[in-house]
Amino acid sequence: MNLNPEFQRQLYLECSQARLIGIPAVLGIIFTFSYFIDGYRLGNATAKAALSLFMLITLLWGARQAVDSIVEEYRDRTWDIQRLSALGPWEMAWGKLFGSTVMVWYAGLLCLFAYGLAIDDYAALPLLIFYSICAALLVQSGSLLLGLLAVRRGQTKSGSIFLLAVIGFLSIAPWLSDVSNLTSYALPDSTTHWYEMRFSSGDFHQVSLLLALFWCAVGNYRLMSLELGLRATPWVWLGFSVFLMIYVGGFMPGSAYAFWLAAFAVCGTLTYVGVLVESNDAMRIKRLLTYFAERNWRRGSEELPIWWLSFLLLLPAAWVLSLSEHPLREFSLRFHFYPLAMVLILLRDCGIYIYFCYGKNPQRALSMTLLFAVLLYGILPGIFNALGQNGLAALFFPLWADSAGGALLCALLQTGWVSSLLYRRWKANT
């Protein structure tokens, strides 16, 4: 049988006889205990134990396995062998995702089976199974995505990535427990408003979950394509940014200002995310400029950093918000909402981070940037503010300026200074 080779390799690694026998044996012992607790029957304690175990196994162990399926390759220097294979990106991605978690699903399905035996009301079971499996797939798929990003950044330690998976577990586990109780979902009048349309909350959550899974799969495909050396323009990131703008915009109260505010928040966040997750390589910018100089637009666009795209989408949102009148303009007497100045501050922050990425120790770029952020956002403006020097405070944190023009000037000064430092370091690197 011509199985996916990567899936088959993972089966070689994961499906040992000891595991195939050991996992049901351990689970059997646990459920025997819960059977005693339930008074010699499979009842509530068994159901709770089964669901908790399912979440622990599929969310935590599954996330770890998915991350390691890629990071381990990089660490053991076998990744080049995989990159040289004739496997396509999709084959490689699903082979890794489902192959590395095959024992996780073996154990998880045993838990779900025990859960099914322990409950009395089967009406809610299909929905719970749907949410459990989709949530686990989402966390595992997201973990693979994080693993791929780590590999692209040259990160070989999976601990910090796994930490993100734990955060995913902590956010999903309570929600899944709620689903098992069927509180909100059983209510007939539980609705979600999206662009002034009304949807059943349950249906809306299910579609949202499937959409999240879809984008995770697309992200994995795209990153795997890049790892395998396939050339691609960053349309996926652009598509995802637009999708998220529209999706989040639907939850805002119905006005154009609210939509653009959501778009501003989404694109701003995605700009930060984009600059953090990608490898900020000085040579990439050189390649990009070389291709653009040669008028090779396709090759040039392949080298575009994804945060540039989110930043470009941010500009029209900031422009529209700047021209609109709204109570959000002033949060308080001292603190103002100046979208164009915020755009420049965001550019400054990205510039600082990339400046450290181009340094001798790029591993410390994030911590150094956070240190500077504390200085620029908190300590320095705080000191000047305490001294009553609001003008100087605004120089460091322009949103404290009294006018949009003043804020823009302060932000421009900072961004210009950071840009010149960044340019000099980039020149030195290339």
Place this chain on the structure above:
Amino acid sequence: MITVDKLIFEYPGLRALDNVSFQINQGSITALVGPNGAGKTTLLRCMAALDRPVGGTITIEDIDVLEQPRECHRIIGYLSDFFGLYQRLTVRQCLHFVARAQGIADGDCPAAITEVCRRLHIEDRLEMRPDELSRGLRQRVAIAQAIIHKPSLVLLDEPASGLDPEARHELAELFLDLQRQGMTLLVSSHILAELEAYCTDMLVLRKGRLVEQVAVKTPQHHKPFKLLLAQAVPNLADILTQLPDIELLKTEHDRLALIRLSTDTQHQHAVLKALLALNLPVCEFAPAASNLQDAYLQTIRQRP
């Protein structure tokens, strides 16, 4: 035919490959030599579509490597300097995975594994894991992985490092065997002695630039001969230049001479007869071994 044209690769602050251009003929074994840091591994990685250069093109059998990397991977084999073996799989499983990943049908895998293992003499190690094998055996398993799909071009980065003399000899035999089967090999190394036995061409890289491309073993009508006398004969160079149909390359201390002769054995016999007729105390008259290291050093000296 493999063509590399104006290849440029840069690391931050360093141009690792600077306008490198060359062609390699089908069926040749080319030595890629140069000092440490010359750019050999970078060149091989670019040719294997593992790293992306800033500029230039690489074409292997009409496939643009930089545009169609996956198509390129189907026709090349690559041995990295750190092997890339899965330590938790057996040798059989490693080879089965690579065979399948290179598109060999599951049913054909056992035959492919048997054949490549026979060729590399690792049939009896199939159920062992790579971490249980010696360095030399791991090297062979890695080479087996690189050639199991019978690629037309094999790129080998320092294939003989850490091997004992016997294993190196076997490796040379293997490379010649692969060449006979029509494969083209590009072998990087900075140990020239190991390349001597099998290379037909040599590429010399230095500081990211291609210094020289020479044919080491080509069919020749003339070849160098070494003449050694039992004792020095005054004006040996003058005596030798008077002989017809020979070209004097150099003399040392009027006792040793290097001359170029026709490959025709009758002519060689006639020259030896003439030397003896001149009453020269000949004690050695034989083809001079071509020395890759000499050629390399000569190239480096000529083009610093």
